Amino acid sequence: MGSGAGSMCETMNPILVVDSLTKVYTVTRGVMGRKSTIRALDGVTIEVFKGETLGVVGESGCGKSTLGRLIVRLDEPTAGIVLFRGKNISHLRGEDLMAYRRRVQLVFQDPASSLNPKKTVGQTLTEPLIIHNIVDRNLRRERVAETISQVGLSGDYIHRYPHELSGGQRQRVGIARALIVAPELIVADEPVSSLDVSIQAQILNLLKDLRDLYNLTYIFISHDLNVVRFMSDRIAVMYRGRIMELASSYELYENPLHPYTRTLLAAIPGAKRHSQHSLGLKMDEDFYEEALKGCPFYFRCNEKENACKEGCPPLVETGPAHFVSCFVRSS
Amino acid sequence: MTELLIVRDLATHLFTPQGIIRAVDGVDITVHPGEVIGVVGESGCGKTILALSIMRLLPQGIGKIVRGDIVFEGRSLLNLSDDEIRQIRGSKISMVFQEPMTALNPVFRIGDQIMEAIFAHQDVDRREAREMAVEMLSRVGFPNPHKRIYDYPHQLSGGMRQRVMIAMALILKPCLMLADEPTTALDVTIQAQILDLMKDLQSNLGTAIVFITHDLGVVRVIAKHVAVMYAGEVVELAPVEDLFSQPYHPYTVGLIESTPPAEGAFLKEKRLNTIPGNVPSMIMQIKGCRFHDRCREGMAICTEDKPPWLEISPSHGVRCWKYV
Numbered sequence: 001m002g003s004g005a006g007s008m009c010e011t012m013n014p015i016l017v018v019d020s021l022t023k024v025y026t027v028t029r030g031v032m033g034r035k036s037t038i039r040a041l042d043g044v045t046i047e048v049f050k051g052e053t054l055g056v057v058g059e060s061g062c063g064k065s066t067l068g069r070l071i072v073r074l075d076e077p078t079a080g081i082v083l084f085r086g087k088n089i090s091h092l093r094g095e096d097l098m099a100y101r102r103r104v105q106l107v108f109q110d111p112a113s114s115l116n117p118k119k120t121v122g123q124t125l126t127e128p129l130i131i132h133n134i135v136d137r138n139l140r141r142e143r144v145a146e147t148i149s150q151v152g153l154s155g156d157y158i159h160r161y162p163h164e165l166s167g168g169q170r171q172r173v174g175i176a177r178a179l180i181v182a183p184e185l186i187v188a189d190e191p192v193s194s195l196d197v198s199i200q201a202q203i204l205n206l207l208k209d210l211r212d213l214y215n216l217t218y219i220f221i222s223h224d225l226n227v228v229r230f231m232s233d234r235i236a237v238m239y240r241g242r243i244m245e246l247a248s249s250y251e252l253y254e255n256p257l258h259p260y261t262r263t264l265l266a267a268i269p270g271a272k273r274h275s276q277h278s279l280g281l282k283m284d285e286d287f288y289e290e291a292l293k294g295c296p297f298y299f300r301c302n303e304k305e306n307a308c309k310e311g312c313p314p315l316v317e318t319g320p321a322h323f324v325s326c327f328v329r330s331s
Numbered sequence: 332m333t334e335l336l337i338v339r340d341l342a343t344h345l346f347t348p349q350g351i352i353r354a355v356d357g358v359d360i361t362v363h364p365g366e367v368i369g370v371v372g373e374s375g376c377g378k379t380i381l382a383l384s385i386m387r388l389l390p391q392g393i394g395k396i397v398r399g400d401i402v403f404e405g406r407s408l409l410n411l412s413d414d415e416i417r418q419i420r421g422s423k424i425s426m427v428f429q430e431p432m433t434a435l436n437p438v439f440r441i442g443d444q445i446m447e448a449i450f451a452h453q454d455v456d457r458r459e460a461r462e463m464a465v466e467m468l469s470r471v472g473f474p475n476p477h478k479r480i481y482d483y484p485h486q487l488s489g490g491m492r493q494r495v496m497i498a499m500a501l502i503l504k505p506c507l508m509l510a511d512e513p514t515t516a517l518d519v520t521i522q523a524q525i526l527d528l529m530k531d532l533q534s535n536l537g538t539a540i541v542f543i544t545h546d547l548g549v550v551r552v553i554a555k556h557v558a559v560m561y562a563g564e565v566v567e568l569a570p571v572e573d574l575f576s577q578p579y580h581p582y583t584v585g586l587i588e589s590t591p592p593a594e595g596a597f598l599k600e601k602r603l604n605t606i607p608g609n610v611p612s613m614i615m616q617i618k619g620c621r622f623h624d625r626c627r628e629g630m631a632i633c634t635e636d637k638p639p640w641l642e643i644s645p646s647h648g649v650r651c652w653k654y655v
Contacts, residue, residue, distance in 0.1 A: 053599070059518035166609045196373035196610065197545060201589035201603040208602060223519065226548075230591035230598050249598070267523035268593060269548035 013086075014047035015217055016071065016104075016185060021045070021080035023066050023241075040066040042241035042296075043080065045315070048185070053211065053218040055232030055249065057225060057264070063241040064221045068187045071219065072106045073097070084185075102132045105178035109190035111170035115162040121148070121173050122158035128181050143180065150213075151176040152206060168199035172206070179210060187219045192227060204230060225268050229253055234321075237261045240296035243315055246323040257324040260297045295327070303328050334402075335507060335539050336362040336385070341399035343377075343384045346392075350614040354380040356563035357399070359640075364506060365537045369554030369571065371544060371586070375610050377563040378543045382509045385541075386426055387416045403507070422452040425500035429512035431492035435484040441468075441495045442480025448502055467498040471528060490521035497529065504536055511543045526552055547590055551575060556646070559583050562611055562621040569647040579649040581626045582606070620652065628653055 023041040028034070041063045048054050056064045069075045071082055073089060082089050084100060092100050108114035115124060125144045129135045135143045145155055151172040162170055171191060178186055188207065192200040204227065210216060222228045228235055228249070235252050237245045237260065245258040256262050265271055294309040295301070301308065307327045315325040324330050343355040355377040362368050370378045383389050385401055387408060401408045403424065408416065428434040436444060445464040449455060455463070461480065468476035471494040484492055493513060500508050510529070514522040530553060533540055542553050550557055550571065557574050559567040559582065567580040578584045585606035592598070608625040611617060620626070623633040630652055638652045 059520065168609060197547070197586055198373060198589045198606040199609070201591075201605040202607075204591070205602045205605060208599075224591075225519065226591040226593050230601070230603075233599060253594075263520055267520040269523070269526065269546065269552045270593070 012049050015050045015085060016048040016219075017083040017086075018044055018046045018048075018067070018071065019081050019083070021067070021070060021082065022078045023063075023070060023075065024078045039241050041070065041077075044238075044241070044243055046236055046243065046246065048217060048219060050184075050217055051215050052233040053220050053231055055228035055235040056219060056221045056238060057223065057228045057235055058238035059223060059264075061240070062238040064223075064238050065189055066241075067238075068106065068189045068219065068221050072104055072187055073100070074106070098132065102128075102134070102181045103183050104185045104187065105181065105183040107171075107174050107178050107186060107188040107191045110194050111167065111174045112162065112194075114174060115170060115177075117162050119161070120158065121153075121160050121162075121165075124173060125158075125176055125180055128177060132181055134181060147176045147180045148173075150179065150210070152202070166199075167195050168202060171195060171199075171203055175203075175206065175210070179214075182214070183216070185217045185219065187221070189221045190223065191220075193222065193224065200227070207231070225264060237264065242296055242312075242325065243323075244297065244325050246315065248321060251319075251322055255319075255322070257318060257322070257329045258297075258326050259301045259303050259329070263300070295325075333364075333405075334361050335364045335366075335404065336360075336541075337400075337402040338381070338385065339400045339402065341381070341384060341401060342397050343380050343389065343394060344397050345380070345390070345394050352613045353563050353616070354394075354613060355384060358560075358563075358565050360541075360558055360565065360568075362507065362539050362541060365533075365539050366556070367533060367540045367542060367554045369542045369544065369550035369557040370560060371547060371550050371557060372560035373545055373610050375562075375613060376560040377613075378560050379511055381560075382426065382511050382541065382543055385509060386420060386424060387411075388420075388426075418452070421448050421505070422503045423505050424507045424509065425503070425505045427493075427496050427500045427508065427510040427513045429515050431489065431496045431516070432484065434496060435492060437484050440481050440483055441487070442482075445480070445495070445499050445502055448499055452503055463502060464498070467502045468495070470532065471495075471498045471501075472524075488521075489517055490524060493517060493521075493525055494528070497525070497532070501532060501536060501538065505538060507539045507541070509541045509543070512545070513542075514549060515544070515546070522549070529553065547575075547586060548593075559586070562617070563613060564621060564650065566622065566651070567649045569643075573647055579643060579647070579654060580622075580651050581628050581653070582622050585625075585627075620650075 021041055021044045025038045025040055026035055027038060029036055044067060056067060058064050070077050084104065089100055122144055125147060126140055129140050129143060144158065148157060153169060153172055192203050195203060211218060220228060220231045232249045235249045236243050239260050245252065245261045256265055294311060295313055298304055298308050305328055313325045313327045315323045316330045317323050318330050338358055338360040341355055341358045345352040345354050358381060372378045384396055396409060442461065442464050446460040449460045449463055464480055465476045468479060473479050473494065514525050517525060544550055554571050557569060557571050558565045559580065561582050567583045575587065578587055588604035589606060606625050611621065619635050620633040620638050623629045626633065632652050638650050640648055640650050641654050642648045
């Protein structure tokens with residue numbers, strides 16, 4: 001686990017440590033109720049340092065949202081642990097769990113469905129203050145007003161309902177709700193993917209401003225490679241429940257090692273494609289039912305070797321703070 | 332080169348209980364045979380209603396073309412009877428939708444759904460139609476198409492479903508395809524595959540495409556000319572390279588600057604140049620330029636009068652007072 005750091009951060013203690021985190025969902029399929037399992041997360045190990053933004057990027061089904069949900073304890077892991085400031089969070093109960101949830105907040109993708117339609121913005125923002133009992137009753141109104149202006153909304157929004165807001169304004173409320181309890185870590189799960197381009201830019205800027213103002217730590221989950229790059233210090237690339245590559249965002253984009261990372265980068269519209277990484281994958285399905293013994297990317301990879309079929313490559317450091325999970329690239 | 336499609340001063344309004352939405356309000360677009368035109372804009376700018384107007388698929392009783400004309404191969408589409416427009420739909424103009432799962436019928440095999448389009452327009456027997464479907468599926472990248480035509484939509488991934496949609500749209504070799512956000516619901520690697528596929532098919536079959544998207548990166552890859560729409564109007568129309576290298580309209584500039592850069596270092600400290608405010612509600616009538624309240628370069632006249640269409644060059648036009 002100790003290798004999960006990066007050399008530039010070695011002097012610091014991580015605020016959050018995720019160790020061998022695994023989540024298996026059991027799903028029922030078909031009319032006969034045949035049970036099968038999905039390994040949404042498969043032994044993910046990563047560290048997050050105070051004040052950094054860790055980007056998590058991958059396509060649908062790669063486990064990035066599951067990772068976020070396990071970190072904020074919306075779900076229990078099948079195996080592995082999450083340590084926050086050195087304390088295992090999976091056994092927290094009662095007040096300890098409450099305290100944890102105050103320090104680690106989540107911003108959801110879809111602000112329309114994550115806000116209570118029957119509550120005004122003011123009520124939505126007051127609720128966490130009451131639950132966590134962190135602000136004096138008579139100062140709550142002030143705190144709400146202060147937070148709402150910090151996310152760029154004017155004071156009269158306090159009396160509005162979610163349906164009276166645009167998508168961007170709703171996401172500002174979602175951010176305000178996370179922010180109002182003064183958390184240390186915010187997990188943002190696709191916070192801008194349902195927004196228009198011009199609104200997306202406003203929200204990204206807002207998240208950066210808040211990060212600088214409060215020295216926040218972000219785990220920024222997104223499928224959009226340009227957005228993740230714009231936001232993050234380091235980026236973890238995920239595929240089928242595993243981390244394929246982890247590096248500083250500059251290094252990852254300038255010197256991608258894993259064939260999957262290269263495929264992803266080549267797929268950005270307008271990206272220059274190296275001929276051998278011209279998305280050599282004709283089919284995007286037919287791989288899902290295969291048992292995962294070897295590398296999860298085996299079937300789509302155009303650099304595979306025999307070893308890739310037999311075992312799963314570990315995440316190893318191939319350069320300063322650059323980790324890759326690939327037999328071909330790490331040897 | 333003669334024009335394939337001319338949209339002239341088109342206005343389509345939606346008559347809703349809340350009021351009249353001027354979804355498309357005076358749009359001019361010309362498509363030449365075999366050309367790919369991109370239509371970019373944010374939600375509510377009218378780009379989908381524009382496509383539905385061309386297809387005459389507007390929601391009944393709500394959507395109405397109130398002004399202008401749509402001329403396809405020299406014939407106005409607006410005066411055609413339902414039977415006549417049905418002859419054109421599918422065989423000459425086809426459409427690909429954003430969400431392939433809702434656009435496909437879940438209870439029919441994909442082969443039958445593709446063949447349905449053939450039977451609607453051509454007098455062929457089942458065997459011939461099946462061969463056509465198999466051939467088209469193999470063109471859109473299906474392995475074992477003779478087996479896959481018996482699949483149901485739920486057996487396919489999102490990318491494969493969108494390939495079926497494209498196969499359906501192209502099976503009768505139409506001269507024009509309207510693609511409404513065809514890759515938006517797809518993962519980025521699948522999106523890249525579908526864009527490659529559409530480019531290949533477009534150059535092989537010579538189909539003209541009107542490609543509607545909110546994604547500037549996508550439009551840059553696929554289109555030759557781009558129309559930028561805002562609040563029901565085309566505010567800028569230019570060859571794709573000119574649009575990105577020298578955008579004229581402040582909205583186009585804002586859109587480009589709002590997109591996180593694909594290159595560069597030390598992005599952590601950078602901020603994006605944003606367009607302030609929100610997309611306007613199309614129920615209110617806006618006096619003057621529709622962008623004026625969000626514009627960084629607004630002048631007095633912008634709040635008073637609607638800016639005229641100006642031609643910067645024969646292929647590059649803009650609707651903005653700044654250049655008058």
